[in-house]
Amino acid sequence: MIIKNKAKALISIILSSAMILSMAGCKKAPEQAPATPPTEAKTEAPVSSSSEEEVEEVDPNALEPGMMRSYLSGLPVEEKIGNRRPVAIMLNNLEAAQPMSGVSYADVVYEYVVEGAITRLMGLFENYDDLDKIGSVRSCREYFVYTALEFDAIYMHFGQAAYALSLLEEDYVHNLNGLGEAGDTCFYRTTDRKAPHNVYTSAKGIEAGIKKLGYREDHYEGYKGKFKFCDLDKEVTNEDGVPITHMEPKYRINKPWFEYNEETKKYDRYQYDGPHIDGLTGEQLSYDNVIFQYNFWTQLDEKDYLAFDCHSGGSFQYFTHGKMVMGTWQREINEDNYNMSAIRYYDKDGNELVINNGKTFVCVIQNTDVENVVLE
Numbered sequence: 001m002i003i004k005n006k007a008k009a010l011i012s013i014i015l016s017s018a019m020i021l022s023m024a025g026c027k028k029a030p031e032q033a034p035a036t037p038p039t040e041a042k043t044e045a046p047v048s049s050s051s052e053e054e055v056e057e058v059d060p061n062a063l064e065p066g067m068m069r070s071y072l073s074g075l076p077v078e079e080k081i082g083n084r085r086p087v088a089i090m091l092n093n094l095e096a097a098q099p100m101s102g103v104s105y106a107d108v109v110y111e112y113v114v115e116g117a118i119t120r121l122m123g124l125f126e127n128y129d130d131l132d133k134i135g136s137v138r139s140c141r142e143y144f145v146y147t148a149l150e151f152d153a154i155y156m157h158f159g160q161a162a163y164a165l166s167l168l169e170e171d172y173v174h175n176l177n178g179l180g181e182a183g184d185t186c187f188y189r190t191t192d193r194k195a196p197h198n199v200y201t202s203a204k205g206i207e208a209g210i211k212k213l214g215y216r217e218d219h220y221e222g223y224k225g226k227f228k229f230c231d232l233d234k235e236v237t238n239e240d241g242v243p244i245t246h247m248e249p250k251y252r253i254n255k256p257w258f259e260y261n262e263e264t265k266k267y268d269r270y271q272y273d274g275p276h277i278d279g280l281t282g283e284q285l286s287y288d289n290v291i292f293q294y295n296f297w298t299q300l301d302e303k304d305y306l307a308f309d310c311h312s313g314g315s316f317q318y319f320t321h322g323k324m325v326m327g328t329w330q331r332e333i334n335e336d337n338y339n340m341s342a343i344r345y346y347d348k349d350g351n352e353l354v355i356n357n358g359k360t361f362v363c364v365i366q367n368t369d370v371e372n373v374v375l376e
Contacts, residue, residue: 060233071219072107072126072151074229074357081127083218087176087206088148090157091121092136093254095272097197099279102134109287110147112364115304117252120144124151128203133280135200137178137187140164143308143364145173150226150342152219154210158187158199161305172337174215182209226342227360228352236356241323248374249292249363257374258290258361260322267319269361288358290319291345293329294367314367316345317375320356324375327353 061069068082069075086107091100093111103109106123114120122144128134140160145167148155158178160168168175178187178199186209190198210217230236245260247267256271269276269285276285293316296309313330327347334341345353365373 060231069229069232070107070126071223071225071227072124073359074227074232074355076232077127084126085215085217085219086124086126086151086153087128088122088124088144088151088153088155089134089201090138090140090144091123092138092197093119093121093271094197095254097136097193098272099277100136101200101279102128102131104278104281104283104285105131105134106359108151108360108362109285110144110362110364111249111251111256112141112143112308113251113306113366114141115306119251119254119256122147124148124153128206130203131280132202132204133200134202136193136197137199137201138196140168140175140177141306142167143306143310145175146310146339147364149173149340152223152340154215156186156201156206156209158183158196163300163305163307170339172340174213176206176209176213182212185209185212226344228344228354229357230354232357235321236354237321238318238323238325241325242375243322244319244324244375245322246374246376247290247292247319249365250369250372250374251363256363258287258319260319261286262322265321266358267361285361286359287361288320288356289360291360291362292317292319292373293343293362293364294370295364297366297368308364308366310343315370318345318353318355325353 063069063076066079067076068079070077070082072086091103093100103121103123105128106125108124110122111119120138120141125134137156137158140155140157142161142164145155145164155173155175157175160177167173176182176186186205187199187201188205189195190200192198246257248257254271256269256276258267258269261268264286266286266288267290269287277283278285294314296312296314298307299305300307311331313328315326316329317324317326325347327345329343329345331343332341347353
């Protein structure tokens with residue numbers, strides 16, 4: 001990892017310990033203290049003759065009726081949107097498919113390497129009601145399915161690698177496949193690009209596909225989301241973190257990077273030697289939170305198909321407000337279905353990471369590439 005000298009020793013130590021921890025396997029996440037102490041029994045106090053009124057504490061997360069906090073962004077949304085299962089859409093990230101459409105409407109985006117060192121994105125959308133063009137859409141890889149399950153998402157793809165077939169056939173994996181029963185319902189092709197770069201979906205197609213296959217439309221009872229967001233009246237500043245304003249995950253084909261924007265307090269995304277643009281809005285992608293997550297991996301065959309270990313744990317770096325902190329990730333133990341449990345992030349003291357409300361971009365990086373990552 002190429003970093004500032006003053007940060008190099010600290011990061012090396014934390015990354016080493018994180019990798020040792022991850023090799024120990026998946027462990028149950030540390031118990032967290034209750035958000036508020038238990039209410040104690042109160043004795044009746046005498047009525048004061050003072051004319052001063054007691055100041056009532058205001059809940060910083062109190063919302064208007066019909067509103068709730070989004071599981072994807074932590075921000076206030078209508079209950080019908082927040083309770084809705086998101087869709088996790090596979091997005092074509094080849095240069096010939098740029099600019100992609102609708103990606104800026106995803107509250108969470110994941111990027112993984114696939115065969116040939118190219119990357120593919122998966123956007124998680126909860127409010128897609130007004131979108132008539134999202135894509136272009138590409139095929140499935142198994143590790144993206146495991147990530148979509150963390151969000152209780154309906155997974156959307158156009159075809160799949162053979163290695164993903166058995167997972168896609170599991171009854172708990174709700175997917176809309178362009179080569180499956182609902183393909184013509186969910187997806188359409190445009191004439192402005194050649195196949196396979198011209199497959200798109202829309203709000204109308206998503207809703208029709210979900211209804212056609214009879215999938216559950218709202219989150220299951222007890223769903224609690226993946227991320228731990230700060231209170232609405234607060235910000236996470238990574239005050240004790242390492243100043244980092246330029247990050248490169250070192251993917252070899254699209255060569256993306258992030259730059260911290262002092263004015264917006266967000267990270268602007270770049271790739272293919274320029275700004276990463278959403279074709280629907282014409283605007284550059286930017287994020288409140290960026291996470292570099294390091295996973296163990298293996299090459300499956302001579303065609304360079306890959307597998308990522310999404311269960312055993314590893315290390316991560318979290319970037320917000322121009323600073324970085326580090327820690328370890330572990331997958332929760334869900335007694336009902338381990339594959340539907342979420343990965344949680346923990347700081348160096350073992351506390352669950354609290355992140356800022358807003359949009360998040362997660363780069364999943366091969367753990368063997370850690371030394372190539374650039375942080376400045």
